[in-house]
Amino acid sequence: MEQSETLTRSDVVVQVCHLNELPPGESIRVEGPGGVEPLAVFNADGEIHAIDDTCTHQDASLADGWLEGCTVECPLHAACFDLRTGMPSGPPAKRPVRTHQVEIADGVIRVRVAVAAVTA
């Protein structure tokens, strides 16, 4: 029997915090709603970036990491990721983290997360 389910993509918008609650150099971890992986949101010298919070190497929160320029270093094993692209810039991570679109309106940071949804 053929499956009638199809994979579609839909966006979930996650409210993060007020812009003034995330000064330059700071980061925050945000639990997404059901089906959305935890997010890490960074203020890199005034630019807000959002990526998946969990390091692709091992279970660690990138929001706890060392932010320098547009790079975050995982707090555990020193894997570095470019916040703009999600690409690892050195070992031990080999896979990129997902990056997410950031929207700022009325001083509030929101992140638009694409989630794969199964619909009947």
Place this chain on the structure above:
Amino acid sequence: MIRSVAVVGASLAGLAAARALRDQGFDGRVTLVGDEPHRPYDRPPLSKDFLLGRASAEELALGTEADDALDLDWRLGSPATALLPHERRVRLADGGEVSADSVVLATGARARNLPGFAGRGGVHTLRTLEDARALREELRPGARVVVVGAGFIGSEVASTAKAAGAEVTVVEALPVPLAGPLGPTMGTACAALHADHGVRLICGVPVRELLGQPRVTAVRLADGQELPATAVVVGVGAEPNVGWLAGSGVTVDDGVRTDAAYATNLPGVVAVGDCAASYRASTGRYVRTEHWTDALEAPRTAVRTLLGGGAGPAAGDDGRRRAAVPYFWSEQYGVRIQFAGHRGAEDEVRVEAGDPADRSFLAVYEREGRATAVLGVNRPKEFTRWRRALATTGSDSGPASGSGSGEQAAAVL
């Protein structure tokens, strides 16, 4: 004009050196010599996830598809046996030779063993993938594992062996484990993890001998007590792989001596990673660290030295500040231990946050009111702030004001 470089050592530091050579525009021949048959792989998981069977050898590989573009000439499976600087050649054990205008020494270190321990069945050290595979076979329910040495490797192996169902005893010759890296107070605090998880720790008693032939059956301690053992793991430190450099003219003293930019006393020869004892201006001493982050970051500077770009990293060099303070970590019994800084034997230590009794705390080492080092146990975020503060200023005040605002923002949600 350098037309060819031999990188001797094909682990983290060697791979980082090869990448740095191409990053910095070197387009000549790069030969990577490795004594193991494997391409570079990550060693920290060998005592943890790989040993427990939770990570595969493929997952440990450090190379990526992007490395194919490095166009490296691999010479794996045969150790270097001689450096002939005047002839600009490296001789290999298989009789082969590599000609190179410049050489990066990155031969790492090997696990130390105790006299008379090698060659007996069931006795292990842990450094390589093969070591870990052999040890993994021994770790199963019903096994009685004795770990000699309560340093980080020994403690991680004890944790993994326990998780695999073995009965585990750790024996430490010194009265306090980890006193060297952490000091006695914090060494004691971290060593308490063993008892928390049902692993017996015996301190202050050296091992006298092994019993059983051809396989070990027990470990006899200096006080006469015998510990039955189906397997023994020796974790008593590592020695730099520098014996092959005898007669080369390279200065060796517990590692290859280098200046702060990783130059050795021979022109065109630099040394990085676990085999190198490099000058640190911050302490005024030659230090061989065996730290993963040093093996990753030093090659960038060493390659710049080699290619004639002058000493020291360029401004804005990625990782420079991170490299400014030594950093290492350990994971035992699901607890994450992180340390950064230059701890002196006389430094005071105080608990800055949390409580050692809860196995979640941050401790700061101080000398004359200035922070010198920081230890975090299951406190990654605060630890990173302190590590950063140490790197930025050699801080006397801890993290800059504004620390904690991340937590405040989280609280608002």
